[in-house]
Amino acid sequence: ETGVTQSPTHLIKTRGQQVTLRCSSQSGHNTVSWYQQALGQGPQFIFQYYREEENGRGNFPPRFSGLQFPNYSSELNVNALELDDSALYLCASSSVGDTDNEQFFGPGTRLTVL
């Protein structure tokens, strides 16, 4: 069974640029959630995708957007990058229908905005 994978592992961008982060969900999972973890903080929920549609969103501006593909993999896109977007971005997969909807996390993508 393959776990959650994310790419790239590290990324450096400059302010104003756009970035795309990728996530492959664990085998058998149909839901993907994205979290932002700033240095020294707990993860903050960005949004969740189920059946290729956004299924819940946290307190993040519209320049944070996502996609889910038919194979349940997902992308997180961030436009007009700001310095405060520097963080570890975590993807978690889960399966709607599991009684407790446990989320399994990937290793994260470390984004640095200069």
Next chain:
Amino acid sequence: AQSVTQLGSHVSVSEGALVLLRCNYSSSVPPYLFWYVQYPNQGLQLLLKYTSAATLVKGINGFEAEFKKSETSFHLTKPSAHMSDAAEYFCAVKKISNTGKLIFGQGTTLQVKP
């Protein structure tokens, strides 16, 4: 609104000593509760979860936690600390009716001294 408070951003124990990491939650309805561990430059690994079954929950690596509704607490304990337990620990809450959106505390860094 749900929230999680982890008391103590840093906890230091000696190897072999009791580990106690505190977590209090705020929720209008009984939630699901989780403890995750994060090692440097890695994603989150689930230690244990409370999903309205037994109030004393046993997890991996010898950790356990007790759900106390009257105290709105879900403290994490381990009888004897090991050097390999040094990591960041996060308590998280999720509405039972919500398919996603884990709400995390700020985290507690556990230091284990030889």
